Amino acid sequence: MPKTPHAEPGATPIVFEPEFIEGLTRIFEVSIVFNQMLGLKITSITPDKVKARISMRPELVGHYAYNRIHGGVISAGLDAMGGLAVMAAIGARHMDEAPSQRLHRFAKLGTIDLRIDYLRPGIGEQFELHAEVMRLGSRVASTRMEFLGADGKLLSTGSAAYIVS
Numbered sequence: 001m002p003k004t005p006h007a008e009p010g011a012t013p014i015v016f017e018p019e020f021i022e023g024l025t026r027i028f029e030v031s032i033v034f035n036q037m038l039g040l041k042i043t044s045i046t047p048d049k050v051k052a053r054i055s056m057r058p059e060l061v062g063h064y065a066y067n068r069i070h071g072g073v074i075s076a077g078l079d080a081m082g083g084l085a086v087m088a089a090i091g092a093r094h095m096d097e098a099p100s101q102r103l104h105r106f107a108k109l110g111t112i113d114l115r116i117d118y119l120r121p122g123i124g125e126q127f128e129l130h131a132e133v134m135r136l137g138s139r140v141a142s143t144r145m146e147f148l149g150a151d152g153k154l155l156s157t158g159s160a161a162y163i164v165s
């Protein structure tokens with residue numbers, strides 16, 4: 001069972017302020033310029049799960065004969081999503097702080113380990129990316145990520161560890 005900072009059964013669920021959601025979206029879509037090059041677009045941020053999409057473009061092709069997305073795009077996208085999931089979980093853990101303080105915690109985040117399993121060829125016009133935190137410790141967070149086709153078919157999975165302090 002995921003060990004993320006969510007509300008206990010029967011308790012009021014954690015809801016992020018628009019300022020926090022907009023700030024995280026800005027960091028991951030604009031400030032991290034590489035994500036901008038990938039075309040990563042955040043679609044949902046909750047304390048327990050984050051979602052995004054990437055639209056296929058000629059610059060992202062890894063195999064020209066099949067118009068298949070490059071494995072590096074998948075890897076980088078899932079790494080970004082794991083980081084975003086950790087930031088959402090940290091944000092939920094520190095709801096007593098102002099949104100700007102929680103966003104500042106991003107400066108301490110870094111990838112320690114990343115594993116990607118490529119299950120099927122990434123062929124399509126649009127891809128969905130999902131991530132969740134499995135455990136958020138005081139120094140390290142562990143995540144699980146998915147890269148799906150527009151039809152919802154699982155194309156790749158990932159797991160990662162991030163330094164959070």
